[in-house]
Amino acid sequence: MPPMLRRAAALLFAVLYLPLVTAADIQPTHEFFLDNGLKVIVREDHRAPVVVSQLWYKVGSSYETPGQTGLSHALEHMMFKGSRKLGAGEASRILRELGAEENAFTSDDYTAYYQVLARDRLAVAFELEADRLASLKLPADEFAREIEVIKEERRLRTDDKPSSLAYERFKAMAYPASGYHTPTIGWMDDLDRMTIEELRAWYQAWYAPNNATLVVVGDVTAEEVRSLAEHYFGPIEKRAVPSAKRPLELDEPGERRLTLHLNTQVPSLMMAFNTASLATETDPRQIHALRLIAALLDGGYSARLPQQLERGEELVTSAAAWYNAYARGDSLFVLSAAPNMQKGRTLEEVEAGLWGQLEQLKQTAPAAEELERVRAQVIAGLVYERDSITQQATTIGMLETVGLSWRLMDEELAALEAVTPEDIQQAARTYFTRSRLSVAHVLPEESGDE
Structure with missing residues (x-):
């Protein structure tokens, strides 16, 4: 199906079937704790004989301190390097032979497998998951090899990629008070001096069953998951874990500006x-x-940024807006754009x-018709996203690990439906102020004769 027709179908689905989604019985979802504090959430989805299992730890880069950045991400790499029962890479080999898919990811707020x-x-x-939770080996020789892999990952994904490097520096400025200014992969100087002893201490501090959430979604029942979880995870003893306060920001940090000269062909603005x-x-x-404001500004061909700034004024060649509502602490509403150089437009004009x-x-509050169109688009995206058992599990795990409840997953469609045009206007007035603003101008590197 062509993209335009697919989008139209998604919008039609949302408009026609939203009442069914909100009024129908919610998928059976169960939660319980093991005696060692491990929280288990099971969501039944019996459409296919497949299951996704995710183990989420409440630790990420926002938990780290200056001089010890990158520990959470490095530990994620080392979780595949051997445990009491298995050598490096053996767990992955077993899963491959079973036709399973596996992976892991680290963010500001969590690490998940x-x-x-x-x-x-x-x-x-x-x-396999319980084994490495209980008895990760963390051999020094494997760490010496893996830290070089991580440093190369940083070079490829950040240091040698101007857009990523610019956003990393920008984010460090935009979060002056909280741990969100730390890049998830860590600063290169900290990777250079990271030791295996630091990593072992990080594992001991945070990788405990009472600091984790096990999420299972698919063709299972709560009873069979409980039985398996108690058998494999139940014997692991709970441990005291450090306290972790939410990463809160200054209410109004004041306007901040940054100019970066990077190896890029065209200027850009954040x-x-x-x-x-x-x-x-x-x-x-x-x-x-x-x-909804993010979608109103940057929700496809008919959104305001492409319609007014790109095609209308021919001010930009691209523009974007995004917002993460599900952070453990305070968040950012971000806009980015590149000026239309063929028309001689400048970064100042773009700003x-x-x-x-x-x-x-x-x-001016948006017209009801515009808001309904944007709302239908956002809800359609969520409905289609939740068709995946992996995405269902990821949403549950993320909500629980940032300190919210998985129940929000089943309530957010109604919450989005309740937003009025006046709410849009009020949120814009509250948050889009100079006292909350960070700006970065990203420019091509200056040549020597300049």
């Missing part, structure tokens, strides 16, 4: 506003309004154009 496999092989995933998230805002309606779009939102 997952397997997707046939429902009758779930016990294998549990056994703007961000310090905002709350669902975990830190007492009025969730404002947060859902910010989600003024973006401000103009934000002022429109502050001065």
Whole structure:
């Protein structure tokens, strides 16, 4: 199906079937704790004999301190390097032979490991995951090799990629008070001096069953998951874990600006506003309004940025807006754009154009028709996303690990439906202020004769 028809079908689906989604019985979802504190959430989805198992740890780069950045990500790499029962890479080999998919990921707020496999092989995933939770080896020789892999990953994904490097520096400025200024992969100097002893201490501090959430989605029942979880994870003893406060930002840090000269052919602009998230805002309606504002500005061909700034004024060649409502702490509302160089447009003009779009939102609430179109688009995306058992598990794990509840997954469609045009206007007035603003101008490197 062509993209335009697919989008139209998605919108039609959302408009026609949203009442069914919100009124129908929610998928059976169960939660319980093992005696050692491990939280288990099971969501039944019996459409195919497949299951996804994810183990989420409440630790990520926002938990790290200056001088010890990158520990969470490095430990994720080392979790595949051997445990009491298996040598380096053996667990992955076993899963491959079973036809399973596996991987892991680290972010500011969490580290997670997952397997997707046939429902009758779930016990294998549990056994392997419990083994490395209880008895990771962390051999020094494997670490010496793996830290070089991580440093090369940093070079390829960040240091040698101007857009990524620019955003890393920008993010460090935009979060002056919280651990979100730390890149997940860590600063290169910290990777150079990281030791295996630091990594072992990080593992001992945070990798405990009472600091983890096991999420299972697929063709299973709560009873069989409970039985398997108690067998494989139950014997692991709980441990005291460090306290971890939410990464909160200054209410109004003041306007901050950064100019970067990087190896890029065209200039670009980034703007961000310090905002709350669902975990830190007492009025969730404002947060859902910010989600819809991001789509209103950058939700496809008919959104405001492409329609007004790109095709209308021919001010930019590209523009984007995004917002993460599900951070453990405070968040950012980010805009980016590249000037239309063929028309001789400048970064200063682009910045003024973006401000103009934000002022429109502050001065005039969007028309009901525009808001309904954007809302239907956002909801359609969520409905289609949740068709995947992996995405269902990821949403549950992320919500739980940032300190929210998996129940929000089943409530957010109604929450988005409740947002009014006036809520959009109020959220814009609250958050799009100079006192919350960070701006970065990214320019091509200056030549020697300049």
